[in-house]
Amino acid sequence: MKRVLTIVGLVVLVLVVAAVGGGAWLLASSLPRMNGTVEVAGLQAPVTIRRDARGVPHIAAASADDAYFALGYVHAQDRLWQMESMRRAGAGRLSEVVGAAALDTDRFMRTLGLYRLAERQAERLDPATRAPLDAYARGVNAWLDAREGALPPEFLALRFEPEPWRPADSLVWIRLMGLRLTMNWRRELLRARLARHLPPERAAELWPPYPPDGPVAVEATAALTRGLPLDALAVALPGGPGVPYGASNNWVVSGSRTASGKPIVANDPHLRLTAPVLWYLARLEAPGLTLAGATAPGVPAIILGHNGRVAWGFTNTGGDTADLFVERLDPADPSRYLSPQGSRPFVVREEVIRIKDGADEFLRVRETRHGPVISDVVRTAGDLTEADTVLALAATFLRDDDDSPRAVWRMNTAADAASFAAALEDLHAPQQSIVFADTGGTAGFVAAGRVPVRRGGTGRVPSPGWSGEADWVGFIPFHGLPRVMDPDSGRVATANHRIVGPAYPYYITDDWDPPYRARRILDRLDAGTQSVESTVALQLDTVSLMARELLPLMLAVEPASPRDAGAVDLLRTWDGAMDRERAEPLLFTAWLAFLNRAVYADELGDLFESYAGLRPRFIASVLRERQHWCDDVATDGTVEDCGTLLVKSLTEAVDGLAARLGPDMAAWRWGDLHQARLHHRLFTRVPGARAIADVDVATDGGNYTVHRGAGPVSDGDDPFPHVHGAGLRAVYDLSDLDNSRFVIATGQSGHPLSSHYRDQVEDWRDGRAFRLDAPDRAGARLVLTPAPQ
Secondary structure (H helix, E strand, O other), rough: HHHHHHHHHHHHHHHHHHHHHHHHHHHOOOOOOOOOOEOOOOOOEEEEEEEEEOOOEEEEEOOOOOOHHHHHHHHHHHHHHHHHHHHHHHHOOOHHHHOHHHHHHHHHHHHHHHHHHHHHHHHHHOHHHHHHHHHHHHHHHHHHHHHHOOOOOOHHHHOOOOOOHHHHHHHHHHHHHHHHHHHHHHHHHHHHHHHOOHHHHHHHHHOOOOOOOOOOOOOOOHHHHHOOOOOHHHHHOOOOOOOOOOOEOOOOOOOEOOOOOOOOOEEEEEEEEEOOOOOOOEEEEOOOEEEEEEOOOOOOOEEEEOOOOOOEEEEEEOOOOOOEEEEEEEEEEEEEEEEEEEEEOOEEEEEEEEEEEOEEEEEEEEOOOEEEEHHHHOOOHHHHHOEEEEEEEEEHHHOOOHHHHHHHHHHHOOOOOOHHHHHHEEEEEEEEEEEEEEEOOOEEEEEEEOEEEEOOOOOOOOOEOOOOOOOOEOOHHHHHHHHHEEEEEEEEEOOOOOOOOOOOOOOOOOOOOOOOOHHHHHHHHHHOOOOHHHHHHHHHEEEEEHHHHHHHOOOOOOOHHHHHHHHHHHHHHHOOOOOOOOOOOHHHHHHHHHHHHHHHHHHHHHHHHHHHHOOHHHHHHHHHHHHHOOOOOOOOOOOOOHHHHHHHHHHHHHHHHHHHHHHOOHHOOHHHHHEEEEOOOOOHOHHHHHHHEEEEEEOOOOOOOOEEEOOOOOOOOOOOOOOOEEEEEEEEEOHHHHHOOEEOOOOOOOOOOOOOOOOHHEEEEEEHOOOOOOOOOOOOOOEEEOOOO
C-alpha cells in the first residue's frame, strides 16, 4: 500500500506543479463537458441533458432506451471512478490497480463469486429487464469513446484505463448491497468467537433482545467450531470492528394525516459516509417514462424515488437471511464433505488474482451444498490438508435464481401502489422494509425479500452442515411477509426495529435494532397534521431517547470531584438533544463509551473491539439486573460494583475530553469532535490530495437519533466522528410529486475539482432540501445526437 500511496502522491504533486506552471489544461480537461452537442454511437434519437444549479441532470429523450443511455453517459461523466471501484470490488479485481493492499478483499470476493453470479444473471434476464442494462452500458461506453480530455484523476494516479462497461457490471451492485446489508452471519461469527471465551449463559446476556429465559443456543458452539480460524477470518473480512453498519429511516403517512389530503413518503438511508456519497440525483423523461430521485452510479434505475405515479423508500429489515454451516470433511476422502445423504464432492474452481507490481495469486475456491467455503480465505495450503471441518456461507444474495433486477425495473414502471407491491415479489435480496404510496392516495408497506425457513434452529450461531438439522427448507411465502395497505393508524414507520408481533408465525430475526428512532418518529407523527416541511424537519430530529433512558441509571452516582460534579449537573438538565453546539452530547457519549469498556473489556479480552459499541440495551440490563458484569475479573479478592465503574468511567471521560478540548467544560461543543467525515476513498490516504478531496463538517445527531450521526465508538482514541448516516434525504409529496424534496451529503460530481463535488454539504448539514425543478434555460445544456451510421 505504501508503494501505491507514493505513486498517487507523486502524481498529485506532478498535477499541482503542472497547474502552477501553466498546465492547468490537463486538470480542466478531466472535468466533463456540460454544454454543446456531442455525436455518439448507439443512440436512436437526440437527447437533451440540462443541469440545474447543483449539477443534477434532467434528461429528456424520445424513448426509454435513450433515457437510460443518457443516464449511463452522465454517470460516467460525474462518477466514473465510483463505478469502476464498485465493479472491481464486486469482481475481486481491485489488486490489479491498487496492488497487494486489496488482496484480502479480492480473495474474499472471488470466494463469494458475486461477479460470476452477475454474469449468469445477465444471460437469463427477460428482454424488458435486459433492455435498460444494454442501453445504459452503451451510454457509459459512448462517454468513454467520445471524451476529449483526460480521465478522472483517480485513473491518472493509478495509471490505468477502464474497460468497456457491461450489464454484469451493473448487476453486481445489487449483489454487493446484499453483502453489505446482510449482517447476521457476521454476528454468527462473533457469537462463535465469544463462545470460546465465555460461559454460554454469559455470552447470551450480551444480546438482551434474546429472551433471557430462552434456550442458550451458543452452548455447543465452541466445540462445533473448534479448529476453525474464526479470529483470522473476522480480521480478513471487509469492514472492521466498531464500524456501524446498516440502518435507515422511512415512513409513509396517509392523506388523512396530512395537510394536502394525499400521502407523504419520507426516506433517509444510512450507510457509510464517503466523498462522493453513494447516491446521485437525476430526473429522466421519455414517452411513457418519468423517473426522479436517487440513482446509484453504475445502475440504470431510480433506486429510491418516484415514477410520477408512485413514490417509495427503503430501510434494511435486518432479516436473518444468511447462515454459517460447519461442514465436516469425509475422513476417507478430504476432497469430499459429509451431508445427510452421505459423502459429496466439493464444487471446485481455480481463480487467478492479478496484482499490480506483484506476482499473480492463485486461489482455490470450494463450494458445498450450502455455499462457498469462506474459511479457505484465511487458510494456507497446509491448513487445508490438516483441517477436518470448514465453514460455508449460505445467503440469499448468493443464489443463482435471484430476480431482484426484474423487481427494480417493475418498481420503476409501476402504475399504482398495487402494482408496485406486486413487483416486490421479485425482490429477493437483500430484504428491505419498503414504504410506498401513489397519487391516488393509497399507502402501503411490505418487508420484501427472501427469508429462509429452517428445518430447525434460528441461525443465530453456526450450525452443523452434515446433519441437515438447520438446513433451509424454503422461504417465507411472499404473501406471508409483513405487509399492510392503507393502515388503520394512518402511518407506518420503520427504523430497523422489530416489525412483527409475537403472533407472527415465521422467524425473521432476533437482531432487531433498539426502537429509539422508531418511537421518536411515531411520537412526532402522532403529534399533529403532517406536511412536507414538517417531514423535512423530522428527518433532522436530534433527540436521543436512548440518552433519556440511560441517564437516570447513570446519574445515580456521587462524582469523584467538583469538576465531575459539574458534568453531572449539565447532564441532569439536558433534554437529550444531540446538538452540535452543546457540550452534553460529548459528555454523555464519552462517559457511555468508557463505561462500556469498564463493564466488559475484562471478560472479552481480545474480542472487546469486535463487540464494543454504545450497547445501550446491554448496559441498561447490566445497571438494572445483571450487575455481575461490573466485577473486574482481573482483580483477585475484590468485587467491584456498578457504582464504582460509573464514577471511574465518568472521570476518564472528562479527563479525555479536557485533554483534547481544554479545561473549560462550558466551551466544549459536540461539533468540535463529532464531524461528518466525507472522505475520498483513495485520496484520503495521500496528504497532498486530502485537503482537496476530503470534506469534514460539524454535524448534529448521534447513533440513536432520527438524524443519525453514528461513530466508531470502539475506537478508544477517537470514538466521536460521524462516519455513518443519511447520505440522502428525500420527502415525496403525493399531492404534487414535483414538490418532493431531496438532498445528498456531498454533491453530484465525484471529481474533487468540480464545483459540484461538495456544494450540497451545508444544505445537507442544516436540513435544507430542494425540488428537482426544471433547470434554468440559461443553464448547462448538452445535446447527444446519434453518430452517422
